[in-house]
Amino acid sequence: xxxxxxxxxxxxxxxxxxxxxxxxxxxxxxxxxxxxxxxxxxxxxxxxxxxxxxxxxxxxxxxxxxxxxxxxxxxxxxxxxxxxxxxxxxxxxxxxxxxxxxxxxxxxxxxxxxxxxxxxxxxxxxxxxxxxxxxxxxxxxxxxxxx
Amino acid sequence: xxxxxxxxxxxxxxxxxxxxxxxxxxxxxxxxxxxxxxxxxxxxxxxxxxxxxxxxxxxxxxxxxxxxxxxxxxxxxxxxxxxxxxxxxxxxxxxxxxxxxxxxxxxxxxxxxxxxxxxxxxxxxxxxxxxxxxxxxxxxxxxxxxx
Amino acid sequence: xxxxxxxxxxxxxxxxxxxxxxxxxxxxxxxxxxxxxxxxxxxxxxxxxxxxxxxxxxxxxxxxxxxxxxxxxxxxxxxxxxxxxxxxxxxxxxxxxxxxxxxxxxxxxxxxxxxxxxxxxxxxxxxxxxxxxxxxxxxxxxxxxxx
Amino acid sequence: xxxxxxxxxxxxxxxxxxxxxxxxxxxxxxxxxxxxxxxxxxxxxxxxxxxxxxxxxxxxxxxxxxxxxxxxxxxxxxxxxxxxxxxxxxxxxxxxxxxxxxxxxxxxxxxxxxxxxxxxxxxxxxxxxxxxxxxxxxxxxxxxxxx
Numbered sequence: 001x002x003x004x005x006x007x008x009x010x011x012x013x014x015x016x017x018x019x020x021x022x023x024x025x026x027x028x029x030x031x032x033x034x035x036x037x038x039x040x041x042x043x044x045x046x047x048x049x050x051x052x053x054x055x056x057x058x059x060x061x062x063x064x065x066x067x068x069x070x071x072x073x074x075x076x077x078x079x080x081x082x083x084x085x086x087x088x089x090x091x092x093x094x095x096x097x098x099x100x101x102x103x104x105x106x107x108x109x110x111x112x113x114x115x116x117x118x119x120x121x122x123x124x125x126x127x128x129x130x131x132x133x134x135x136x137x138x139x140x141x142x143x144x145x146x147x
Numbered sequence: 148x149x150x151x152x153x154x155x156x157x158x159x160x161x162x163x164x165x166x167x168x169x170x171x172x173x174x175x176x177x178x179x180x181x182x183x184x185x186x187x188x189x190x191x192x193x194x195x196x197x198x199x200x201x202x203x204x205x206x207x208x209x210x211x212x213x214x215x216x217x218x219x220x221x222x223x224x225x226x227x228x229x230x231x232x233x234x235x236x237x238x239x240x241x242x243x244x245x246x247x248x249x250x251x252x253x254x255x256x257x258x259x260x261x262x263x264x265x266x267x268x269x270x271x272x273x274x275x276x277x278x279x280x281x282x283x284x285x286x287x288x289x290x291x292x293x294x
Numbered sequence: 295x296x297x298x299x300x301x302x303x304x305x306x307x308x309x310x311x312x313x314x315x316x317x318x319x320x321x322x323x324x325x326x327x328x329x330x331x332x333x334x335x336x337x338x339x340x341x342x343x344x345x346x347x348x349x350x351x352x353x354x355x356x357x358x359x360x361x362x363x364x365x366x367x368x369x370x371x372x373x374x375x376x377x378x379x380x381x382x383x384x385x386x387x388x389x390x391x392x393x394x395x396x397x398x399x400x401x402x403x404x405x406x407x408x409x410x411x412x413x414x415x416x417x418x419x420x421x422x423x424x425x426x427x428x429x430x431x432x433x434x435x436x437x438x439x440x441x
Numbered sequence: 442x443x444x445x446x447x448x449x450x451x452x453x454x455x456x457x458x459x460x461x462x463x464x465x466x467x468x469x470x471x472x473x474x475x476x477x478x479x480x481x482x483x484x485x486x487x488x489x490x491x492x493x494x495x496x497x498x499x500x501x502x503x504x505x506x507x508x509x510x511x512x513x514x515x516x517x518x519x520x521x522x523x524x525x526x527x528x529x530x531x532x533x534x535x536x537x538x539x540x541x542x543x544x545x546x547x548x549x550x551x552x553x554x555x556x557x558x559x560x561x562x563x564x565x566x567x568x569x570x571x572x573x574x575x576x577x578x579x580x581x582x583x584x585x586x587x588x
Binding site for chain 4: 025060
């Protein structure tokens with residue numbers, strides 16, 4: 001997860017070219033492997049550096065409400081070039097941080113993570129279906145498939 | 148209400164076939180009886196396991212704003228396979244739980260309850276018109292009509 | 295269908311009080327009887343004189359896309375105090391009539407009919423599921439239940 | 442494509458259980474193979490019998506506007522249990538058929554086809570990226586992967 005460390009410090013790389021489908025499927029497969037290993041069922045969305053869907057899969061028995069949530073988490077991470085957990089942390093801090101509940105295009109729930117390749121943000125992954133910490137664990141496993 | 152206990156612990160059954168109209172009307176009638184017994188006026192929506200309306204009735208003197216609210220509560224319970232009260236509880240807990248104010252497709256207000264039949268989620272009921280605790284009481288009475 | 299004749303000539307009565315639930319259910323039952331008699335499956339929506347849902351039922355085996363269509367047809371008939379078929383006729387006439395494809399709040403498809411009681415429009419019924427002419431036949435049967 | 446013949450005559454099977462992910466991926470792969478064979482780039486969406494996404498892939502060099510279009514075509518075919526081409530044909534016929542431009546939830550453009558398995562509609566496939574006739578050819582190839 002070395003690639004994520006600077007993102008968590010708010011240092012966001014520039015956007016790169018959109019992630020190719022083959023790479024997106026590699027990310028998706030790594031995320032699914034992490035979910036399956038833990039016997040979790042989730043929806044996983046991979047968007048490109050413009051926030052547009054490249055690949056999405058919903059594992060059997062996943063609640064269908066998770067489809068839209070996974071997509072929104074991915075869009076959040078792409079649009080703001082940072083993990084959606086950072087917005088969740090703002091909300092959790094209360095006070096001024098609550099304004100993040102109204103940040104257009106940002107879902108303040110863990111589980112969305114930018115995808116970095118060659119030092120550039122090429123897209124993002126979003127996961128939904130279990131607890132948001134678990135969703136985040138799956139998303140990180142997916143993001144780690146790119147180096 | 149035994150069927151609801153596991154849902155409240157977050158253990159959601161799989162989706163089953165969509166609830167038939169006759170069953171939906173039985174759920175709706177049981178909910179209306181609970182409302183009438185307390186002299187309450189509400190809108191009641193029953194959706195299927197895909198979140199699509201099967202039956203809806205608004206009792207006389209119910210504010211019309213409750214129609215959409217009842218429907219959204221039912222959709223929430225179907226899409227996430229749990230009572231909408233669980234999201235309300237997250238919000239009430241404050242801190243990180245406030246993120247549930249921004250979960251796409253989830254209305255964090257008591258009164259939406261999954262409908263379980265044969266161990267599967269066949270739909271959901273949503274109620275709006277009185278206090279959300281009373282809405283929830285009516286929804287539970289409706290859900291209990293299925294065994 | 296005597297009550298509909300003036301509507302078809304574009305002479306719309308004033309709005310009256312919202313249709314009560316008991317009356318809406320009578321309309322809905324009459325419409326369902328007409329559908330069942332023909333072995334048709336449809337969604338039927340009854341809205342009040344403000345265009346807000348009072349009762350809706352979707353018969354088993356009806357495509358779920360018909361739920362929203364039935365509701366829109368009913369809303370059209372209530373909002374414009376005339377059968378949705380009149381807008382369909384405009385579209386069918388072509389030329390200037392095509393503008394009705396962009397009349398906000400109007401679905402130009404047969405199957406939505408105002409409900410008249412005591413010489414006032416108390417709501418509307420919308421039907422979807424079979425051909426639009428058949429939908430219209432069912433809606434008319436429902437509307438005829440009020441006199 | 443025998444399974445499509447009755448759909449094209451307007452005879453729609455009942456809804457069945459949601460298509461499992463493994464089947465959805467088989468449909469998607471067959472559609473992609475048809476696209477690749479012709480050197481076409483498209484977005485392909487597979488939804489379940491409730492209209493919710495199960496799998497989506499966008500081939501490299503496909504315009505991103507096609508993502509939403511593919512999804513809407515799939516939703517149309519699922520919600521109305523028929524190929525989206527039937528609505529396109531209505532529009533093409535002109536006159537009264539133009540009303541289909543305003544059918545809520547129905548995109549009147551070829552490329553959305555129901556998925557039939559065991560005689561039931563288990564979902565739908567939607568394709569966008571080339572001409573709509575080519576989109577339809579790809580969708581049909583995907584649908585044919587289920588028998």
